[in-house]
Amino acid sequence: MKKLISVFLLAFLAVSVFSQTATSVTNGSFLMPTTWDCMCIPTDGYIITINHDVTLDSDYMMSSGSITISSGASLVESGTGHGILFTGTAALNVQGTFTFSKLAMYGGTIANTGTMNGLDSLYLGVDFSNDGFVDAVEVSSSGNFFNNDTLFAVDYLSYMPFNNNHYAEIENFFINIGASNNGDLHLGDCYNNGHLWNQKLMIVSNDFTNAGRLDNDTLGAITIMQNCTNGDTVNNDARWTNNGAVTVYMNFQNLDSLLGDGTFCIGLNTANYGYMNGTYEFCDNSNPGTLNLNSGYIGSGITYCSTPCLSSIAETDLQPVLVFPNPASDYIHIVSVDMITDWALFDISGRVVMDCREYSDDFGIDISDLHAGLYYLRLETEDNSFMKSIIKE
Incomplete structure (x- = not known):
């Protein structure tokens, strides 16, 4: 009986330790006991609520417990180069401002309705629904990313689907599995090696390569300001189905399959080495009525400049x-x-x-x-x- 009571006491103490709470009572350092109502320094397992402006001058790791940054409050890195790591069942809930050099979510959960910025590196090994503002230099995601508000990133490497439902601006976007756009997607360079599904506005300011599958819906509009290639040089199985509008301001080449019933408007040279079939309108402004070079197959349902394309594409505002x-x-x-x-x-x-x-x-x-x-x-x-x-x- 005594042994059984001892077991229950140990279990109770363990639960008590790992469910301790810490709530900020003033602005200050995360590592100062006077910042918290518990007069302690919160560690792994704590339920932490930040209601003030709190700074942290060290790395931090959580495998259980949670950090909630309330609206109007902040957790800000003091110094440079520090990171926060979440694993296990730990949770991060940003309603205010989170400013840190590095954030890695190897486990747990993350939610943002506030502002996350100053991120040199953001790794997402879990699903993330962004309902706030995120600004990061490098994003690497092996979880589903749902952008429901605003995302800025320099480099985005996607190993799981990226879903943009509002506004995203990414300088270098590599799609390895899949991406869908139902908002405004502004890219610098883009390489699609997965499945890209565009339903609204997509603007690529530099070069674009589709080496996977690309579906542009009826209401989808894709603008590519420099060169565009549809082709997989390894497996030769790239497929672009365009049922909306595509505008390419410089050169376009097709190496694999180009399908659909939408419109293509090309500014400079065009070349087809693959398979073009469908009922789409294809207008090459440098050579109306045909392509500059064709050594592949072109179906009889394709029309050439039957409706006006951009009369001088170079003079048209790109933005x-x-x-x-x-x-x-x-x-x-x-x-x-x-x-x-x-x-x-x-x-x-x-x-x-x-x-x-x-x-x-x-x-x-x-x-x-x-x-x-x-x-x-x-x-x-x-x-x-x-x-x-x-x-x-």
């Missing part, structure tokens, strides 16, 4: 919204294809520093009173939203 000058010291100018209905300017913490209801396609914003640094300008039209990085000098 639906222009913001200039950038960098700027006192004034920025906005020119838009569609009427801007609202705009807001955010600092790097996600705080709104300026906003206005607008109804204009050509206007200016005075930023002379802002501190120098990086800002984000969100512009809203009736149908779309755009996010631009602004540097205030």
Whole structure:
């Protein structure tokens, strides 16, 4: 009996230890007991709630327990190069601001309705639904990523599906498994080696290669500002089905299969070494009525420039919204294809520093009173939203 009681006592003590709570009571260091109501330093297993501005000058790891950053509060790295690692059942819930160099989610759960920035490296080994603002240099994801608000990334390496439902801006995007876009997707260079499904607006400012499967829906619009290749040089099984609109401002070549019933508008040279079949409109502005080079198969259902394409594609504005000058010291100018209905300017913490209801396609914003640094300008039209990085000098 005594042995049984001892076992229960040990179990009770274990539960008590690993379910301890710590709630911030003042601004301060994570490693100072006076920051917390428990007068302790929270460790792995604690249920941690941050209601103030808390700094952390070290690496940190959790395998159980949780960290919740409340709205209006923050957890900010003090120093540089530190990281936070989550494994096991640990949970991170960002409602306020999370600013750290490195975050690795090897396990547990993550939710964001606030702001996550300052990230040099973000590794996601778990599913992530972003309902806030994320700004990272490098993102590597082996979990499903659902972007329901705003994502900025320099490099994004996808090992599991990436789903954009609002606004994402990625400089270098490598798709290894799959990606879907039902919002505004702005890319620098993009290489698709998986399955890319576009349902709305996708703009690639540099080169684009489809070496996998690409489906562009009826309402999908893809704009590629430089060169475009549809082809898998290893397996020769790339397939692009275009039922919407595709615009390529420079050269286009098809090595594998090009299908669908949409439209292609090409600015410079075109070449087909593969299989082109369907009922789509294909218009080469440098050589209307045909392709510059064909050594493959072209089906009889394809038409050439039967409806006007861009008469001078090089003279057409590549962006639906222009913001200039950038960098700027006192004034920025906005020119838009569609009427801007609202705009807001955010600092790097996600705080709104300026906003206005607008109804204009050509206007200016005075930023002379802002501190120098990086800002984000969100512009809203009736149908779309755009996010631009602004540097205030």
